[in-house]
Amino acid sequence: MRVCFCQSSKAASFLSLPAVNTPSSATCLHTAVSGCSPMLGDFWDLSQGHCLYVLPNGSARPVNVQVNEAAVVLKFSDGLSEQDTGMRCCCRGKRPDESKVTKELKIPDLLGVVLDPEKALLRFVHCPRRSSVRVREDVILQIQGDSEVLKQTDKWAKELSSKCHSMKGPRKYRVFINPASGSGQAQVKWEIAKELLDQLPWIQLEELRTTHAGQAEEVAEKEVNPESCDGIIVVSGDGMVHEVFNGLSKRPDAEAALRKLPVGHIPGGSGNALATSINHSAGESFGALEAAFLIAKGKTQPLDLMTVSQPSRPLRTSFLSLSGAIISDIDLGSESMRFLGGLRFAVYGVYCLLNPKPLQAELTYWPATASTVPGSSPPPIEEALPEGPWVTITDSFNVFWAINMAWASFDSHLAPGLSMGSGTWKLALLRNASRATLTKFLLNLENGGHVNLEKAELLECKAFRLLPQGSSGSRERFSLDGEEVPFEGIQLWPSLGGHVLGAFSEAPCDGVVSAL
Ligand SMILES: Nc1ncnc2c1ncn2[C@@H]1O[C@H](COP(=O)(O)OP(=O)(O)OP(=O)(O)O)[C@@H](O)[C@H]1O
Known part of the structure; x- marks a missing residue:
């Protein structure tokens, strides 16, 4: 030679x-x-x-x-x-x-x-x-x-x-595949990703096909060992990502586990906000191969997490979003149409536009522009908020959508430019809007054009509390990371941060490949 x-x-x-x-x-x-x-x-x-x-x-x-x-x-x-x-x-x-x-x-x-x-x-x-x-x-x-x-x-x-790639040494990932997610495409998407990852001998995969809701959360809480595992790959929609971050956050060693275990997302659900946001933030298209490619590249990025308090249930963790009014209505009301995949949102969206149910509520938020940040532990939701630069809005919201990253689903560019580790959530609001404005808002979400609508507000906050005022029907609900939670007071407060697998990756510039 x-x-x-x-x-x-x-x-x-x-x-x-x-x-x-x-x-x-x-x-x-x-x-x-x-x-x-x-x-x-x-x-x-x-x-x-x-x-x-x-x-x-x-x-x-x-x-x-x-x-x-x-x-x-x-x-x-x-x-x-x-x-x-x-x-x-x-x-x-x-x-x-x-x-x-x-x-x-x-x-x-x-x-x-x-x-x-x-x-x-x-x-x-x-x-x-x-x-x-x-x-x-x-x-x-x-x-x-x-x-x-x-x-x-x-x-x-x-x-x-x-x-x-950026991996220092071999990597072992737990993989959770949800056969019930989206339109049942998780296994197909996983095969695309696995075929790629299997070519790389420094990546080892331990697969688990979930058999019931809540299993990924249990395993992340009780079985994953951060000493012998380097990350978790979720092949599903955002619902199972939510489970994984909740499982990790409940561990006695939550801080170490969240630091040691980044979470990768192969989009196998309907909305797939996390995979979309990771891929686009890294300059990639939305897709299973691109998501697997970024996981194999080995870069990670920080992800903000929020502690969620409600009167009737234990604390939860949110990584993605809280929505109310027409947004949660579309998200949760269309659950029975999961077989349609992402199309379910468009179909049910038309129904909701014809029969809108605004959310009457009091919103109190800590503006991101304030010179101070909220304290480290969340106050009980039954108690008054601690001193701070709080701003309160009491109104009728046609759209209430709090978000931690740029994309709220594969086709909703809700908060253009928002990084998932910025320490800031955005609140997308539409108040007292006509049906025509609401329609324009929804139609422009895909390209981010809704931000230019005169009535649309995009506020930046560090923490917030939302108290619904009265209830006027069965279609009033909140969607937390795409999953239904009780329609009652809810508070999101900054907590420990996590990490995700996949980030913008420059061409390597730290060495020379030379002679054999
Ligand atoms: N084997 C299973 N059978 C039934 N439900 C399951 C199973 N495994 C996981 N789940 C539950 O399915 C729920 C929904 O899944 P997921 O969020 O992944 O899909 P999706 O709702 O279609 O996607 P998206 O959240 O992106 O819209 C999760 O909350 C999870 O608890």
Whole structure:
């Protein structure tokens, strides 16, 4: 195997890879680096004849492989067509014997490189974007050489893999799959995600298909061991995410468990607000493959949690939202239409628009602009609020929607720009609005245009208390993280924070991949 060997002492000490070969004629590129600019300036050059590109039909062609700061570059010559590889030809129009075809696997699109030593196959786990959605386009190379070559290839693959993700060492995740969520798509979505995650040997998965409501909460509270587990993946809607954060928050070691165990969300429900917010905050489209891709990238982001108090029940934890009036009406009233998936909200929404039930209530909130923050423990809801810069609104709300992140469901961009770890919730309100305004509000939610409506208010707060005033019918309800809670006084108060799996991930810039 002919390899390019890096001359840079910085690179050599970073890698401490032994030189299999140091060809004097080998080309070696090195880009001077400074600050946090990419440092993958050197490249590994695997000559033709030692490395074969495995085509989908099982045949193989010689390929030259190089790594630079931004990509793995596969270079082919003679006889490979674009149809063979699905790749870009850089010399369109030239005669085949002059053609050179290259395929670039961008480092940000790679999750890792894994050698199967038995078969001498090297897999690049690769998910490029095609028209904004990610697709699986793994590349498989046949390595030709003795056991020493395979050993060095394996070492090189691990080195490159460490540039593709942020995981330090192996990761073990508990996975909760809800067969009853949404339109029953959780298993299908999980298969897409699992197929990807299974390619990465440093990720281990322990699956549990829930058999009843509340099971994920129990397991998160009593069975998950933060010493031997690195996170929880929920394959479901937001309801089961809510359960998991409640389970973790109830543990005697809640603080440590919430710090140690980030939660990932593969969207398998109807609303899927968390998966949508994570994916979009990371610059990805909404989808199961994108969610799994972000989990495999290994970055996390903080998530604010609130302690929820109501007179008739024990404290709960909320990670997402509290809604009232037409919003909770649509969310909860459409439960019997779960078989429709996300469409249930549109169908039942029309009914609610024709028969709106406003919420008469007193809202008291701690503005985010205040110079102080609420104390660390929530006051009992039966008691008066402690001293603070409280603001009170008593009115008839056509829309009441408190939210902790940008997206309230896959098609409701309720609070554009709101980060889930900002320490601030937004209150989206519409008061004394006509049916026409209410309709406009709902129709503009998907693109966030509702914020421009004259009557729409988007307040920022740290804590709030909502006291309904009187009850005028069976359709009055509150929806907490998408689940129904009693229609009575309710208070949300900042509590311990959690973390989620998935965040914006820059191209790695902390090292050099060099010679094999
Ligand atoms: N095996 C099961 N059978 C019945 N219910 C279950 C089961 N496993 C979990 N659940 C319950 O299903 C409830 C609803 O699930 P989930 O929220 O995941 O789906 P969804 O309501 O369709 O999605 P979304 O909340 O995004 O709209 C959860 O609160 C959970 O307690």
